[in-house]
Structures are given as C-alpha cells and as structure tokens.
Amino acid sequence: MQDIGLQMIGNRMSGEGSKTFRAWAPAQQEWLPQEFREATGGETDAAVLLAAKAFNVYKKTTAAERAVFLRAIAASLEALGDVLLQTASAETGLPLPRLQGERERTCNQLRLFAGVIEEGSWVNARIDRGTPDVRQMQIPLGPVAVFGASNFPLAFSVAGGDTAAALAAGCPVVCKAHPAHPHTSHLAATAILKAAQETHMPEGVFSLLQGATIETGQALARHPQLRAIAFTGSFAGGKALFETASSRPVPIPVYAEMGSVNPVFVLPGVLQENGEALAAQYLQSLTQGVGQFCTNPGVLITAGNADSFKAALQRGTDTLSPGCMLTPGILSAYQKGLLHLHTLGARALAKAPEAPGKAAAVLLQADLQQVMDNPGMLHEVFGPAGLIVSTGNVEEMYAFAEQLEGQLTATIHGTPADLEANADLIDILREKAGRLLVNGFPTGVAVNHAMVHGGPWPATTPAAGTSVGTGAIYRFTRPVCFQDFPEGLLPEQLRNENPHNIWRLANGQWTHDALT
Ligand code: NAP
Numbered sequence: 001m002q003d004i005g006l007q008m009i010g011n012r013m014s015g016e017g018s019k020t021f022r023a024w025a026p027a028q029q030e031w032l033p034q035e036f037r038e039a040t041g042g043e044t045d046a047a048v049l050l051a052a053k054a055f056n057v058y059k060k061t062t063a064a065e066r067a068v069f070l071r072a073i074a075a076s077l078e079a080l081g082d083v084l085l086q087t088a089s090a091e092t093g094l095p096l097p098r099l100q101g102e103r104e105r106t107c108n109q110l111r112l113f114a115g116v117i118e119e120g121s122w123v124n125a126r127i128d129r130g131t132p133d134v135r136q137m138q139i140p141l142g143p144v145a146v147f148g149a150s151n152f153p154l155a156f157s158v159a160g161g162d163t164a165a166a167l168a169a170g171c172p173v174v175c176k177a178h179p180a181h182p183h184t185s186h187l188a189a190t191a192i193l194k195a196a197q198e199t200h201m202p203e204g205v206f207s208l209l210q211g212a213t214i215e216t217g218q219a220l221a222r223h224p225q226l227r228a229i230a231f232t233g234s235f236a237g238g239k240a241l242f243e244t245a246s247s248r249p250v251p252i253p254v255y256a257e258m259g260s261v262n263p264v265f266v267l268p269g270v271l272q273e274n275g276e277a278l279a280a281q282y283l284q285s286l287t288q289g290v291g292q293f294c295t296n297p298g299v300l301i302t303a304g305n306a307d308s309f310k311a312a313l314q315r316g317t318d319t320l321s322p323g324c325m326l327t328p329g330i331l332s333a334y335q336k337g338l339l340h341l342h343t344l345g346a347r348a349l350a351k352a353p354e355a356p357g358k359a360a361a362v363l364l365q366a367d368l369q370q371v372m373d374n375p376g377m378l379h380e381v382f383g384p385a386g387l388i389v390s391t392g393n394v395e396e397m398y399a400f401a402e403q404l405e406g407q408l409t410a411t412i413h414g415t416p417a418d419l420e421a422n423a424d425l426i427d428i429l430r431e432k433a434g435r436l437l438v439n440g441f442p443t444g445v446a447v448n449h450a451m452v453h454g455g456p457w458p459a460t461t462p463a464a465g466t467s468v469g470t471g472a473i474y475r476f477t478r479p480v481c482f483q484d485f486p487e488g489l490l491p492e493q494l495r496n497e498n499p500h501n502i503w504r505l506a507n508g509q510w511t512h513d514a515l516t
Pocket of ligand 1: 147148149150151176177178179211212213214215216217218232233234235236237238240241257258259260293294295329330333334380381382
C-alpha cells in the first residue's frame, strides 16, 4: 500500500476504505494511474476527534509560535520544488507559470497571516474600565473543516487561504481534499505536517481526508466536534453543506463561497469613446484560466448603441483558442449551462473555434426584458461564457442593477463624466456586491488587508465575511468578554500593561499605551 493514496490523520497514514478514485489529467484527457482511497466514516471521525484534542493545546500557543508554524509551512511548500507544480499541472491542466504564481500567492498569504498575528492587534481588544470592568477580544472557534476548491489547487486548497486563516486564528484544520487534485493535496498536506512537527505543534492540528463523493463532506458537516466550515465551490455544494450544518442539534457556521456572474456595467460615454479597447479587455478577463474563476465577468450590460462594441467582441472571439477545463464534470456543466441559456432565449453573438474535449469561449446576447423575465439567465455558468445584455439607456441599466441578486463583484466602466452622472448606480451596486470596481476587471483578487472576497447570498452564505485577505481570520473566531476579572486571570492582550503593545479600544479611544 503506497502512502500517497491514504488519509493523513495527524501524522498517521490510514487506508481503511475500499472505495478508490483517480484524478483526471485534463491536458492528456486520461485518468492518472495513482489510486486514492476514499475516507471512511471512522477515519473522518478520527481526524475530527484528533483535531478537537489538538485544540486544547493549539489554542494555548502564542501568536509568535503560530507565526513560526505558518512560515514553516510556506518554506516546506517551497521546498517541494517543481514536483508540486508538475503534479498540480498534471491534475488540473493549468500551465506551470500560472501555478508558479499561485504557489507564490499561497506562501505570501501564509506569511501575511504570520505577520498579522505577530503584530497582535487583530484580536480587536476592547476595554471599558467602568463598573463593571469589561474586556473583550477574539478567540478561536475550535476545530474547523476546510474544503479545497477545484480551480485553485494551491491558493484555495489544502494550504490555501482558508487553512492559513484558520491556523492563524488558533483553529486546527481537517481538510477535505478536492478529488480533482488529490496528489497535489497530498503533497501540500505533507508540507503542513512537516512544518507542524518541526515547530512542535500538537498532532491533529492538521489532517487530510480524500474523497470523491459527498459522504465525507456531509460527515464532516454533521460532526458534533466541528465548529465551522469553509468552502469554495458550487452553489449546490455550498448550500447542501450549509443546510446540513444548520440542521444539526448544535448548528455551526458555513462560510461558503459559491461564485456569481460578476456584472460589468459599461456606461454610454465610455462605450462610444473606448468600446473597441474595452471589448478586447473584457474577452481577456472572461477567458483567463478558461473562465474558471469565481470572479469571472459572466454578464456585461451596455447602455446605448452597442453595435461597434459587439462587432469588436465578435472579431476578438474569432481569434481565441479553446482550453481544457479542470474536470470532465466541469466541462459538461459548462456545456449544459450554455444550453440552458439558449433555452431561456439567449441568442448567439460569437463563438470561438472549438476542439473535442475542450471549452470554447461563447458570447450570448439578450435584451433587458428577457433577462428581467428569466432571472435564471443570471446564474453562473462556470467557464468562458459571457452574456451581453443591451439596454437603451442608463435608467434601464439601473432597473437591471436593482433586481440583481448578491454578487462577489460588480464593475462600472465610465468616463469621468459618466461616473459623475451615475453615482446612483454605485449606490445600488454597493447593496449587491462584496467588491466594487471602477474601470477594471474583477478576475485577479489581491491578497491584502483591505480585500473583500464575499458578498450577499447567493454569492456566499453569510455576507459578513471575506475568504481572501487578512479579514478572513474573523470567520474562525468569536468575541468573548471578561467581566470584573482580576488582572492576573486576564489574557495578556487585555491586561493593563499591554505587554504585546497592541492597539486597543480603551474607554472608547484607540491606543497602544498601557493603562495606568
Ligand atoms: P463542488 O461540486 O461544489 O465540490 C467542491 C467540494 O465540495 C468537493 O470536495 C465536493 O466533494 C464537496 N461537495 C460538493 N457537494 C457536496 C455536498 N452536497 N455535500 C458535501 N460535500 C459536497 O465544486 P467543483 O467540483 O469544484 O465544481 C463543480 C462546480 O462548482 C463548477 O461547475 C462551478 O459551477 C463551481 N465552482 C465554483 C467555484 C467558485 O470559486 N465559486 C470554484 C470552483 C467550482 P466531492 O467532489 O468529493 O463530492
């Protein structure tokens, strides 16, 4: 029995299950030879119980110790070298330069979280020294489950943003690997476990479960010892996990990032002045990574005469090449999604040259009334599909914006005069999306302190969080306050002398001074 295909329950390899699966090689259009065992219910239970045990120790680690752990994970990932990139490329069909960038992003976000917890102010310490004396800070939730995403095998997967945020907060992680890249997941897990051993973290701070059916995920969502779930993937998957977790005897939060159509509004002035260039930029964003981004701009809305813009889109689409998608299931969902749009009345505008087993970019068009009558036209079709909605004027564009459901992003293109005249559109869109952009494109999500990657339902389950950027840490914490505690029993962050020199809201004033 080879170790690669097994569950990693803390430092123990386990292969109890008899069900196996293999990964698809999109570029070669064949199944890869390595077999992976699906986790059993017993293995899932063992991983969560070990995580719960580890939490008792891990929650007491200092921020400095966890920062060392996070940086060691980054170093271990880098030490895996080309093997990690080549394995990820074989399992996803993504090109090596893209994966090189993704590894850099993955390591950077681990190091970014290390810096945040080391600085320490993230705990949001609040102190009111009245009667009573009340002192609040964020504490970790407990063991959490992270579901790796298919489309980012490194940055949104085993050692990705969710895992980094949870480990930074002080939560052990049980990761459900995405079955599209099990070997990549195994390698990333070895890097985390190696780092955990080197930095003396408790066994069970991280475990990896493999599986290609929903049973493992459902068992995790039901497990009484689990305290939260982070998920990136389909609406159906996210909603199913949300429902399971909400109907448990003790419900837990599910932070599901389920994607959206990310509307792009092109105002009349810029459409006339710069339509051709915009068409080229739109196609570039729409087809990047074969459209397999949750921020893909799947719907574009024009106001006014869009004839020359559409002609430029048609010319541009003719020059595009088809690309391989991550899995046969995702390709077939793309084809079904296009068919569904046609059924709802969308008309062909342009189609890139096709090739067997690959996805070609497709542009469809519809007018405002059709889209208003068929809200299903605005459901995500994961892949390089764009729906161009023509409206006669900005008032119609506003009407379209008003009836949008929750989105990860919304983008406005306009000249300075367009933007000044249409501030109301921004007002409407800020109620609809987690990130608003002006004169840009939503693909490419910067990892920093201010980023929001989330949005109102159905883009994500709770709109209050972000799954990218350092704000992601708060999904894995909760506030607790200590009332009338003697100084010696308080957590260090809340003691008068402020030994970590962190920013605190003391009697309503932000300060990092000690309290006298
Ligand atoms: P998915 O089907 O949602 O699967 C993601 C993960 O969730 C997998 O580990 C899957 O386990 C698990 N899962 C799915 N349904 C579940 C359920 N009912 N209960 C428990 N666990 C469940 O996503 P995918 O495989 O990546 O791609 C399918 C579709 O997802 C795409 O066509 C696209 O629409 C969407 N997608 C969206 C994003 C985004 O960023 N928003 C990213 C990627 C994909 P198993 O596979 O083992 O069953």
